Amino acid sequence: MRNFISVHDVNNIDAMVKKALMYKASPFADKTLGANKRIGLVFLNPSMRTRISTQIAAQNLGMEPIVFNVDKEGWAIEFEEEAIMSGNTVEHVKDAAPIMGKYFDILCIRTFPSLKNKEDDYSELYINQFIKYAGIPVVSLESATLHPLQSLTDIITIQEILNLSHQTSNPKIVITWAPHIKPLPQCVANSFAQWVNKWGKADFVICHPQEYELDDQFTNGATITHQQDEALMNADFVYVKNWSTYTDYGKIYCNDPEWMLTNEKMRLTNNAKLMHCLPVRRNVELSDEVLDSPNCIVTQQAGNRVWAAQAVLSEILQNHKQ
Amino acid sequence: MRNFISVHDVNNIDAMVKKALMYKASPFADKTLGANKRIGLVFLNPSMRTRISTQIAAQNLGMEPIVFNVDKEGWAIEFEEEAIMSGNTVEHVKDAAPIMGKYFDILCIRTFPSLKNKEDDYSELYINQFIKYAGIPVVSLESATLHPLQSLTDIITIQEILNLSHQTSNPKIVITWAPHIKPLPQCVANSFAQWVNKWGKADFVICHPQEYELDDQFTNGATITHQQDEALMNADFVYVKNWSTYTDYGKIYCNDPEWMLTNEKMRLTNNAKLMHCLPVRRNVELSDEVLDSPNCIVTQQAGNRVWAAQAVLSEILQNHKQ
Amino acid sequence: MRNFISVHDVNNIDAMVKKALMYKASPFADKTLGANKRIGLVFLNPSMRTRISTQIAAQNLGMEPIVFNVDKEGWAIEFEEEAIMSGNTVEHVKDAAPIMGKYFDILCIRTFPSLKNKEDDYSELYINQFIKYAGIPVVSLESATLHPLQSLTDIITIQEILNLSHQTSNPKIVITWAPHIKPLPQCVANSFAQWVNKWGKADFVICHPQEYELDDQFTNGATITHQQDEALMNADFVYVKNWSTYTDYGKIYCNDPEWMLTNEKMRLTNNAKLMHCLPVRRNVELSDEVLDSPNCIVTQQAGNRVWAAQAVLSEILQNHKQ
Numbered sequence: 020m021r022n023f024i025s026v027h028d029v030n031n032i033d034a035m036v037k038k039a040l041m042y043k044a045s046p047f048a049d050k051t052l053g054a055n056k057r058i059g060l061v062f063l064n065p066s067m068r069t070r071i072s073t074q075i076a077a078q079n080l081g082m083e084p085i086v087f088n089v090d091k092e093g094w095a096i097e098f099e100e101e102a103i104m105s106g107n108t109v110e111h112v113k114d115a116a117p118i119m120g121k122y123f124d125i126l127c128i129r130t131f132p133s134l135k136n137k138e139d140d141y142s143e144l145y146i147n148q149f150i151k152y153a154g155i156p157v158v159s160l161e162s163a164t165l166h167p168l169q170s171l172t173d174i175i176t177i178q179e180i181l182n183l184s185h186q187t188s189n190p191k192i193v194i195t196w197a198p199h200i201k202p203l204p205q206c207v208a209n210s211f212a213q214w215v216n217k218w219g220k221a222d223f224v225i226c227h228p229q230e231y232e233l234d235d236q237f238t239n240g241a242t243i244t245h246q247q248d249e250a251l252m253n254a255d256f257v258y259v260k261n262w263s264t265y266t267d268y269g270k271i272y273c274n275d276p277e278w279m280l281t282n283e284k285m286r287l288t289n290n291a292k293l294m295h296c297l298p299v300r301r302n303v304e305l306s307d308e309v310l311d312s313p314n315c316i317v318t319q320q321a322g323n324r325v326w327a328a329q330a331v332l333s334e335i336l337q338n339h340k341q
Numbered sequence: 342m343r344n345f346i347s348v349h350d351v352n353n354i355d356a357m358v359k360k361a362l363m364y365k366a367s368p369f370a371d372k373t374l375g376a377n378k379r380i381g382l383v384f385l386n387p388s389m390r391t392r393i394s395t396q397i398a399a400q401n402l403g404m405e406p407i408v409f410n411v412d413k414e415g416w417a418i419e420f421e422e423e424a425i426m427s428g429n430t431v432e433h434v435k436d437a438a439p440i441m442g443k444y445f446d447i448l449c450i451r452t453f454p455s456l457k458n459k460e461d462d463y464s465e466l467y468i469n470q471f472i473k474y475a476g477i478p479v480v481s482l483e484s485a486t487l488h489p490l491q492s493l494t495d496i497i498t499i500q501e502i503l504n505l506s507h508q509t510s511n512p513k514i515v516i517t518w519a520p521h522i523k524p525l526p527q528c529v530a531n532s533f534a535q536w537v538n539k540w541g542k543a544d545f546v547i548c549h550p551q552e553y554e555l556d557d558q559f560t561n562g563a564t565i566t567h568q569q570d571e572a573l574m575n576a577d578f579v580y581v582k583n584w585s586t587y588t589d590y591g592k593i594y595c596n597d598p599e600w601m602l603t604n605e606k607m608r609l610t611n612n613a614k615l616m617h618c619l620p621v622r623r624n625v626e627l628s629d630e631v632l633d634s635p636n637c638i639v640t641q642q643a644g645n646r647v648w649a650a651q652a653v654l655s656e657i658l659q660n661h662k663q
Numbered sequence: 664m665r666n667f668i669s670v671h672d673v674n675n676i677d678a679m680v681k682k683a684l685m686y687k688a689s690p691f692a693d694k695t696l697g698a699n700k701r702i703g704l705v706f707l708n709p710s711m712r713t714r715i716s717t718q719i720a721a722q723n724l725g726m727e728p729i730v731f732n733v734d735k736e737g738w739a740i741e742f743e744e745e746a747i748m749s750g751n752t753v754e755h756v757k758d759a760a761p762i763m764g765k766y767f768d769i770l771c772i773r774t775f776p777s778l779k780n781k782e783d784d785y786s787e788l789y790i791n792q793f794i795k796y797a798g799i800p801v802v803s804l805e806s807a808t809l810h811p812l813q814s815l816t817d818i819i820t821i822q823e824i825l826n827l828s829h830q831t832s833n834p835k836i837v838i839t840w841a842p843h844i845k846p847l848p849q850c851v852a853n854s855f856a857q858w859v860n861k862w863g864k865a866d867f868v869i870c871h872p873q874e875y876e877l878d879d880q881f882t883n884g885a886t887i888t889h890q891q892d893e894a895l896m897n898a899d900f901v902y903v904k905n906w907s908t909y910t911d912y913g914k915i916y917c918n919d920p921e922w923m924l925t926n927e928k929m930r931l932t933n934n935a936k937l938m939h940c941l942p943v944r945r946n947v948e949l950s951d952e953v954l955d956s957p958n959c960i961v962t963q964q965a966g967n968r969v970w971a972a973q974a975v976l977s978e979i980l981q982n983h984k985q
Contacts, residue, residue, distance in 0.1 A: 047377055055691055057719060067416055067437075071407055071444050075379060078405055083722055085715055094711055094942075103946040105844050110942035114954065114961065115711075118941070121966030122715050200427050297440070298416075298432035302425040310436065317436065322443030369699055389738055389759075393729055393766050397701060400727055522749050619762070620738075620754035624747040632758065639758065644765030 020334045022150060023158045024143075025165050025210070026217045032174060033218075038333065039175045039326040046079045046329075052336050053082030059123035060086045060160065063096070063145065064131040068297060068321055069160045069168065073127055076328035080336065085123070098148050112145075116152035125335055126153050129160035132204045134269030140164060141234065156335045164234075166206040169296050170214035172327040176320045177221075177256055180292055189221050190255035191289070195247055196227035197304035198274045199261035207296050208262045209237040216240040226250035230272040233265055247278060254288040259295050259305055281306045285314070292316045342656045344472060345480045346465075347487050347532070348539045354496060355540075361497045361652040362504075365645070368401045374658050375404030381445035382408045382482065385418070385467065386453040390619065390643055391482045391490065395449055398650035402658065407445070420470050434467075438474035447657055448475050451482035454526045456591030462486060463556070478657045486556075488528040491618050492536035494649040498642045499543075499578055502614055511543050512577035513611070517569055518549035519626035520596045521583035529618050530584045531559040538562040548572035552594040555587055569600060576610040581617050581627055603628045607636070614638045664978045666794060667802045668787075669809050669854070670861045676818060677862075683819045683974035684826075687967070690723045696980050697726030703767035704730045704804065707740070707789070708775040712941060713804045713812065716968035717771055723973055724980065729767070742792050756789075760796035769979055770797050773804035776848045778913030784808060785878065800979045808878075810850040813940050814858035816971040820964045821865075821900055824936055833865050834899035835933070839891055840871035841948035842918045843905035851940050852906045853881040860884040870894035874916040877909055891922060898932040903939050903949055925950045929958070936960045 020028050029035055042048060058077045060070060070086060077084040089096065096115055097108035104111065119126045130145035140163040150157045159167055181190060194211055208225075212233065215223045223241040225233070232243075244250050251257060259280050264270045279302075285291065293305075293315045301307055309315060342350050351357055364370065380399045382392060392408060399406040411418070418437055419430035426433065441448045452467035462485040472479045481489055503512060516533055530547075534555065537545045545563045547555070554565075566572050573579060581602050586592045601624075607613065615627075615637045623629055631637060664672050673679055686692065702721045704714060714730060721728040733740065740759055741752035748755065763770050774789035784807040794801045803811055825834060838855055852869075856877065859867045867885040869877070876887070888894050895901060903924050908914045923946075929935065937949075937959045945951055953959060 057722075059715070065416070067409065068440065071381070071409065074407055075444060078379075085718055087711065087715065094709070097945070101946070101951055104944040105947050109944070111945050114941060114943060114945075117962040118712065118965040121962060122719060122969070297436060299436060300426040300431070301419070301433050301436075302423070303427050307423060318439040318443060321440040325444070387738070389731065390762065393703075393731065396729055397766060400701075619758060621758060622748040622753070623741070623755050623758075624745070625749050629745055640761040640765060643762040647766070 020338055021156050023167060023331045023335065024146060024150070024162065025167055026170070026213045032214070035171060035330050035334070036175050036178050039171070039323070039330040040179065042079070042329045042333070043323070043326040049333055050079070050081050052333060053077065053080035056082045056124040056336065057122065058082045058084050058125045058127060058332070059119055060084055061089060061119065061126065061128045062087070062160070063089045064129050064161070066129055066160065068324055069129065072324035073160065073168070073328045075325050076332055079329055080332055082332070098144055112148040113152050116149050117154060120154035123155060124339070125156050125158060125332065127158040127160050130162045132163035132206075134202055134204065134263060137268040156339065158331060158335070161206055163204070164206055165210040165213070166296070167210055167214070168324065168327050168331065169207055170210040171331070172320060172323045173211055173258070173294065174214055174218055175323050175327055176294065176316060179319070179323070180316065191222040191224065191253055192256045192258070193224045193226060193250045193254040194258040194260060195250060195280065196231050196278060197259045197261045197280060198276055198278050199300060199304060202263035202269050202271050203261050205233055205262040205265055207260050208233055211258060212237045212241055224250045224254070228273045228275065228278065230264055230266070231262060233262070247284065248287060251284055251287040254291045257285070257288060257291045257293055259293070261304060279304060279306060280309055282308045282312065285309060290314065294320055297321055342660055343478050345489060345653045345657065346468060346472070346484065347489055348492070348535045354536070357493060357652050357656070358497050358500050360655065361493070361645070361648040362501065364401070364651045364655070365648045371655055372401070372403050374655060375399065375402035378404045378446040378658065379444065380404045380406050380447045380449060380654070381441055382406055383411060383441065383448065383450045384409070384482070385411045386451050386483070388451055388482065390646055391451065394646035395482060395490070395650045397647050398654055401651055402654055404654070420466055434470040435474050438471050439476060442476035445477060446661070447478050447480060447654065449480040449482050452484045454485035454528070456524055456526065456585060459590040478661065480653060480657070483528055485526070486528055487532040487535070488618070489532055489536070490646065490649050490653065491529055492532040493653070494642060494645045495533055495580070495616065496536055496540055497645050497649055498616065498638060501641070501645070502638065513544040513546065513575055514578045514580070515546045515548060515572045515576040516580040516582060517572060517602065518553050518600060519581045519583045519602060520598055520600050521622060521626060524585035524591050524593050525583050527555055527584040527587055530555055530582050533580060534559045534563055546572045546576070550595045550597065550600065552586055552588070553584060555584070569606065570609060573606055573609040576613045579607070579610060579613045579615055581615070583626055601626060601628060602631055604630045604634065607631060612636065616642055619643055664982055665800050667811060667975045667979065668790060668794070668806065669811055670814070670857045676858070679815060679974050679978070680819050680822050682977065683815070683967070683970040684823065686723070686973045686977070687970045693977055694723070694725050696977060697721065697724035700726045700768040700980065701766065702726045702728050702769045702771060702976070703763055704728055705733060705763065705770065705772045706731070706804070707733045708773050708805070710773055710804065712965055712968055713773065717804060717812070717972045719969050720972035720976055724976055726976070742788055756792040757796050760793050761798060764798035767799060768983070769800050769802060769976065771802040771804050774806045776807035776850075778846055778848065778907060781912040800983065802975060802979070805850055807848070808850055809854040809857070810940070811854055811858070812968065812971050812975065813851055814854040815975070816964060816967045817855055817902070817938065818858055818862055819967050819971055820938065820960060823963070823967070824960065835866040835868065835897055836900045836902070837868045837870060837894045837898040838902040838904060839894060839924065840875050840922060841903045841905045841924060842920055842922050843944060843948060846907035846913050846915050847905050849877055849906045849909055852877055852904050855902060856881045856885055868894045868898070872917045872919065872922065874908055874910070875906065877906070891928065892931060895928055895931040898935045901929070901932060901935045901937055903937070905948060923948060923950060924953055926952045926956065929953060934958065938964055941965055
């Protein structure tokens with residue numbers, strides 16, 4: 020693995036999951052692997068969980084992380100080729116990225132979607148420009164359309180629960196759309212769909228109001244339904260997530276509070292575990308009672324972000340070495 | 342000691358002071374105590390001295406500090422139970438704190454008062470919610486009503502001076518209110534009073550204009566006066582600090598420039614040392630001449646923040662171990 | 664060397680260049696030199712390259728860097744003596760700097776010019792106040808009128824190219840003014856002139872529109888011309904940089920796009936290498952084709968910032984030790 024941008028960069032999801040769970044059991048097993056290596060964590064969009072968990076993962080491998088919050092430190096980047104830079108942008112990615120490549124051994128970067136121009140967002144212009152010009156391995160800390168570290172974390176967490184319960188049959192996994200007050204990216208949902216589909220060890224259902232269809236390059240292989248009750252029936256894992264519309268791009272259509280997940284709805288499931296990538300808006304996306312129930316595994320999930328990142332960085336360091 | 346929130350968390354102030362002065366003499370005496378431990382420094386309110394000194398203290402103990410400035414990185418936290426989060430807050434402390442507990446071994450956090458709602462501020466809602474939900478030791482980097490790391494530092498500095506002068510009788514310590522242009526919290530004054538009272542080795546006087554009475558849960562045991570001249574008479578230590586009103590909460594009443602400390606007033610003292618927690622507004626709280634005099638120990642005091650923090654973190658690490 | 668503020672702090676430029684290139688070949692050669700030493704990187708003005716490169720340089724020497732972005736963390740400093748601080752500034756440099764001196768072993772600081780008051784800017788009030796009050800070695804990360812780490816980097820990069828080409832005769836080095844949309848400091852141009860003049864191993868030409876004359880305390884010794892074509896003729900190195908007016912201070916006079924550097928103009932040179940300190944506004948200061956040509960060495964230059972900083976910090980650590 021050179022870059023980690025989507026599920027396509029991973030040959031064997033199960034091997035990655037196993038590696039991550041090994042690090043969870045033994046965080047400092049490879050404490051010298053990254054010695055004298057430096058990792059840049061560059062945020063074009065702010066972050067809490069992703070920043071801290073990746074920083075910890077890097078330190079566990081003996082690397083020195085350097086955090087740079089772009090929007091906070093007055094550094095607006097130009098991404099358009101041949102731009103005449105007489106406006107607000109102060110530096111072109113063609114000039115900025117190669118320097119990252121000089122300073123760091125691995126570049127971790129968070130970009131973001133405009134939610135206005137679908138074509139631009141779905142071409143992943145920003146992160147691809149960084150890959151093109153940085154000249155070192157690039158790890159996505161969330162891009163315009165995907166969030167692969169989150170999805171790897173999600174699979175790790177599901178596998179952990181399955182190991183514990185000695186379940187060997189494929190679980191039923193449901194991702195269900197939730198109301199929100201702001202138009203959010205499709206990243207987490209796209210990426211979760213892409214990973215669960217490639218993983219292939221689940222009965223996978225995506226459920227949302229009609230207007231919130233996702234790009235089928237990610238969802239292909241899953242059952243898609245607009246009936247939440249039907250979807251939840253006998254589910255083993257319920258992943259709750261809001262996203263804005265994909266077709267008529269970046270909008271909030273229906274925001275029906277009926278889609279909020281409650282304990283009553285959870286009773287339809289097979290005593291399902293409740294997942295969310297966080298941050299979550301209580302009593303908007305989910306009711307308090309669901310989040311406070313013993314079946315809620317969102318803290319376990321967020322904690323696992325460290326081990327997902329550590330497995331990915333370890334993989335890149337090892338390949339880099341050879 | 343599990344948490345460090347107020348003087349009540351400390352069994353033996355003198356032992357803590359001794360430990361801090363040991364670290365000052367030998368900063369790397371316990372360089373491996375915190376190996377592979379991680380400390381989160383979370384600021385809901387910005388900081389310079391507290392941030393840097395705690396970061397250094399943690400590094401001296403071999404810990405890896407991770408700083409997270411909340412207000413700077415777009416992460417508004419909800420503290421009310423059962424809130425319907427359709428407003429500005431993006432994450433509930435019930436969800437945020439447990440993740441801190443996963444990522445860190447010790448959580449250091451700075452909260453702040455509203456200065457509007459006395460009941461809320463004095464119930465210490467914010468920091469108590471973090472303690473309740475984080476599941477790991479919590480250290481206050483200043484809360485709504487107290488600033489214990491500052492107060493421990495203050496006692497350390499006083500003890501250091503007493504050791505140097507071989508004074509064995511109880512010193513006269515005066516905290517005197519000073520004018521300011523903004524309504525400030527009562528934290529530093531509350532906390533200093535609480536610590537000096539528990540320490541018990543001083544003739545302790547609190548002096549302020551009538552309207553600036555502090556909560557007597559902190560001041561009980563001290564002599565309180567509204568006559569600055571009388572208070573300063575024969576003082577060995579003069580601590581200057583502004584605070585806003587407590588009774589009619591969070592206001593600036595009188596802001597009489599006569600309360601500014603000058604060298605003329607210092608002549609009433611027993612050649613007293615001058616203390617301030619910084620930052621200080623020159624020629625508003627104190628005159629230049631006082632701050633620039635050889636009796637001013639504010640730099641020594643700020644430097645000692647490192648050793649106070651190191652003693653506290655060391656204590657928590659040692660108890661954690663057992 | 665105690666401080667590093669200008670070329671006057673360096674006895675032997677060639678020795679510094681050699682040291683930097685040694686570190687480039689062997690970054691961890693002095694990995695223990697800075698053990699248990701702490702370096703503060705304080706930014707009164709934001710930074711990307713300078714911050715990251717100095718942080719890496721410090722880590723390569725085993726030091727622990729602590730970054731503090733002043734303007735981002737609500738800490739406005741007063742520099743005027745005897746100020747009555749009832750306005751926006753919250754802390755005087757007389758109180759802030761000595762604490763830096765307690766917390767750090769070396770203080771690296773970036774100040775900035777007002778571009779309004781020439782006398783104040785050219786007296787370097789801010790950085791000089793920090794030197795006066797910090798009591799520890801101070802390294803300029805760019806000040807009001809100079810940028811010595813950049814200039815040392817520039818000489819390192821030029822020497823590196825000369826070594827590679829086995830050129831022993833003095834190169835022709837040209838710094839040429841470029842258009843920009845904002846009034847920028849004269850720092851980089853002043854400092855480059857100061858360093859190349861002291862270095863003395865070049866045929867050095869400064870070229871700019873008539874109104875953009877620099878302070879002759881820095882340029883004395885160089886050939887100054889207003890004819891860009893004439894200047895570029897047979898140049899071995901072309902350094903492109905905008906600056907605002909010095910005489911009628913801080914203004915944009917002519918902003919003639921004819922001064923933008925293009926490949927056509929580069930054809931006048933002796934196949935010159937193209938230098939810029941970055942960030943650069945493409946198609947305003949320089950055309951895309953120049954920046955994308957194989958003769959452009961701006962990435963090499965930015966990468967060398969690490970080795971310049973490492974040579975400077977190493978020098979200070981070694982002198983400090985004795």
